[in-house]
Amino acid sequence: MIAAIVMASPALAQADLEDREYWTKSLLNFDSLGFRCILSPADDYNTQICENAAKQAAFFAAAADLRFHNSGTAVYGMHLFEMAQAGLVFPLDMELEVMSVGNGTTRATYVRLTLEHFYSDAIEDGALPTSPGYRPKPGDLELWMSSGMATGPLGGHVGAINDMLNIKVREALTLITKYRGTYAN
Known part of the structure; x- marks a missing residue:
């Protein structure tokens, strides 16, 4: 069994290197973090979950010296506008969907x-840029995702969701902090 573990080490080291390269390239040059929530339904319980996650994101962003803007439940176009108005030049979006x-x-x-x-x-x-069929389309590139679910008495499960989201927000901001960089040029 020890021989198998030793033999697997180079493969694990290669996987770790590839993982680092991926994240370093993916998170290069982001200078800020924008946060928004999508709630279904937009009730007091889900709003409380959103507000808690936004506070955690703001806390960890500040610790990482990363500018932060919370758009709350703004629709996507308004979220982009608010980030621009807040002076976030090259923001990474953190989006939280809460469905109950x-x-x-x-x-x-x-x-x-x-x-x-x-x-x-x-x-x-x-199609090539010069051809009639060329139509680039806008879209979001998802770099990282984590999800979870909780059930329980009305309101009581909010604490479990908040605890879970505190961990998930910390994981995301740790990833950004670890791999964020800038181009040498």
């Missing part, structure tokens, strides 16, 4: 936290 179902006594909530970036030419249809 339940009745008057119990509730299930699913959360999805992503790091993404808007690109005006994210998707091309494969």
Whole structure:
């Protein structure tokens, strides 16, 4: 068994190197972090979850010396506008989706936290820029995602979701802090 572990080490080292290269290239030159939530439904419980995650993101962004803007539940176009107005030049988006179902006594909530970036030419249809079929399309490039779910008594599960999101936000900001850099040129 020891021989198998020793033999696997070069492969693990190579995978770690590839992982570092991927994240270093993916997070290069982002100078700030924009946060927004998508809530379904937009009720007090989901709003509380969003506000807690935004506070955690602001805290960890400040610790990483990363400018931060919270757009709350602004629609995407307004979120982009608000980040520009706040002076965020090359922001990375942290988006939290909170979706809940339940009745008057119990509730299930699913959360999805992503790091993404808007690109005006994210998707091309494969045609050359000079050809009539060339139509680059805007889109979001998702760089990282983590999700989870909790169920329980109405309101009581919010603490479990907040604890889970605190960990997920910290993971995302740790990743940014570890691999963020700038071009040498």
